[in-house]
Amino acid sequence: MTPALTVLAAEPELAEPVAAGWQLVLAALAGIALIVVLITITKLHPFLALIFGALTVGLVAGVNIGDVLESFGDGFGSTAAGVGILIALGAMFAKLLADSGGADEIVDTIVGHASPRALPWAMALVGAIIGLPMFFEIGLVLLMPVIYLVAKRSQLSLITVGIPALAGLSAMHGLVPPHPGPLTAIDLLGADLGVTLALGVAVAIPTVIVAGPLFGRLAGRWVVLDVPDRFAADDFSGNGGVGAAAGEVEAEGGGAATRTATRQLQRPSFGITLFSVLLPVALMMGKALVDIFIADESNWLRQTFDILGRPLMALLIAVIVGIFTLGRGASMTRDQITRCLETSLPPVAGIILIVAAGGGFKQVLVDTGIGTKLAEWATAANISTILLAWVLAVLIRLATGSATVATITASALMLSLTEGMSTGQVSLIVLAVGAGSLFFSHVNDAGFWLVKEYFGMSVGQTIKSWSIMETVLSVVGLVLVLLLGLVI
Numbered sequence: 374m375t376p377a378l379t380v381l382a383a384e385p386e387l388a389e390p391v392a393a394g395w396q397l398v399l400a401a402l403a404g405i406a407l408i409v410v411l412i413t414i415t416k417l418h419p420f421l422a423l424i425f426g427a428l429t430v431g432l433v434a435g436v437n438i439g440d441v442l443e444s445f446g447d448g449f450g451s452t453a454a455g456v457g458i459l460i461a462l463g464a465m466f467a468k469l470l471a472d473s474g475g476a477d478e479i480v481d482t483i484v485g486h487a488s489p490r491a492l493p494w495a496m497a498l499v500g501a502i503i504g505l506p507m508f509f510e511i512g513l514v515l516l517m518p519v520i521y522l523v524a525k526r527s528q529l530s531l532i533t534v535g536i537p538a539l540a541g542l543s544a545m546h547g548l549v550p551p552h553p554g555p556l557t558a559i560d561l562l563g564a565d566l567g568v569t570l571a572l573g574v575a576v577a578i579p580t581v582i583v584a585g586p587l588f589g590r591l592a593g594r595w596v597v598l599d600v601p602d603r604f605a606a607d608d609f610s611g612n613g614g615v616g617a618a619a620g621e622v623e624a625e626g627g628g629a630a631t632r633t634a635t636r637q638l639q640r641p642s643f644g645i646t647l648f649s650v651l652l653p654v655a656l657m658m659g660k661a662l663v664d665i666f667i668a669d670e671s672n673w674l675r676q677t678f679d680i681l682g683r684p685l686m687a688l689l690i691a692v693i694v695g696i697f698t699l700g701r702g703a704s705m706t707r708d709q710i711t712r713c714l715e716t717s718l719p720p721v722a723g724i725i726l727i728v729a730a731g732g733g734f735k736q737v738l739v740d741t742g743i744g745t746k747l748a749e750w751a752t753a754a755n756i757s758t759i760l761l762a763w764v765l766a767v768l769i770r771l772a773t774g775s776a777t778v779a780t781i782t783a784s785a786l787m788l789s790l791t792e793g794m795s796t797g798q799v800s801l802i803v804l805a806v807g808a809g810s811l812f813f814s815h816v817n818d819a820g821f822w823l824v825k826e827y828f829g830m831s832v833g834q835t836i837k838s839w840s841i842m843e844t845v846l847s848v849v850g851l852v853l854v855l856l857l858g859l860v861i
Contacts, residue, residue, distance in 0.1 A: 390742030397743040404430035409772040423730035427737040434741045444740045445733035452732020455560040457725040462688035463551045467507040468717035469695045473703035474640035482643040493537045497585035500541025509546040525600045533593030540585030547811040549573040554780040558803040561784040567661025569800040576853045584845040592838045641702030649698045656687040731781030738785045759805045763851045766809025774818035776810040797861040808850030814843045
């Protein structure tokens, strides 16, 4: 008789194993190995690879295929509902920030007030701020012209200037919500978003300092590059976001040249832009603090933040506020704002599908009981759950090249081990997974090739700079999480 998948109750509880421990481990390894092969060798889209991986886990574990499909569908739907909406709202806000010129304003203001010696530190700060709402790839494309210009004018190494900015972007991507990786881990492990956000920022700041300005100084000696002439200096003086949009919309009307030139120079102020970027962060962290310090659930302040600080509401508020502070603040027309929001969604559709499919893969792993077995073995061997979470994420990252796939899979394998942990401890597991997902980006990672081409480096130079920087980020992040684990 074929064993059926265990149905999880509303309250978190350990799923009973549907087969012997060795068979469940073999099933999990077979599913993960298939995902790795399909992504890295056959170049199949991760969305499909995760589906086939989930089917493989169920089949090797001896589960009825119908139960596997039902379990996958449940996980897919719950993850899409919990994370997909947040990714879409985050993409809308990031597009508003870029097209309005708000991102340019942050860059110009911070870099413009920095001395030559402080420029690497300023670039790290810029990367971190821009990295809060933006995906890594978008932030990189946005910052590369600035990195070129700063390196050329300051006579500093392109690597010395660029590595800190990349460190800021990457750390935010791996450790701080509302990025898809941390959000997915939070959703899968049932962590508190506000607490994870606060701890993530606390871990990210020193991690960026070590992997950014400090490591960048060394990497600048190892890898010496000329600044590419990809952009002329004049290209940096205008607003790349609004200018493009304004030119397209107004080219059909009379006097377009005058109006476009005027609009290109209009940006929301630095203060307004920074307020818009930090608003959702403040709301989510505010909810976490209020929950900690106000025990009375009937208190009006706690009830207010319980609504405003929820991720969905916080990001929705950020988008609505951003329409006025960023969009209207840059004198964008209603049509331009509408188009900006519309064009923000297609690029993230694939990410949402991958994340949701990862949720389905997770649910199959959970319902077969592999997590229960891992929890039993880890308890018996007295292995640090933080270290185990990091190692699992590192192995999957190295194999697939995808930080998101590494986060999803490692979180799924860790799910049963977080039962009974405090809120802070679960958040540390999320951060350990996030840190592991950043480890040693190499040739199977799209980000590796993006950095290589933008900086004009060879594969060897990219490994000596970008790949090692990612490793430093990952290891320093792990050390800081382990230290926090001593007091939380």
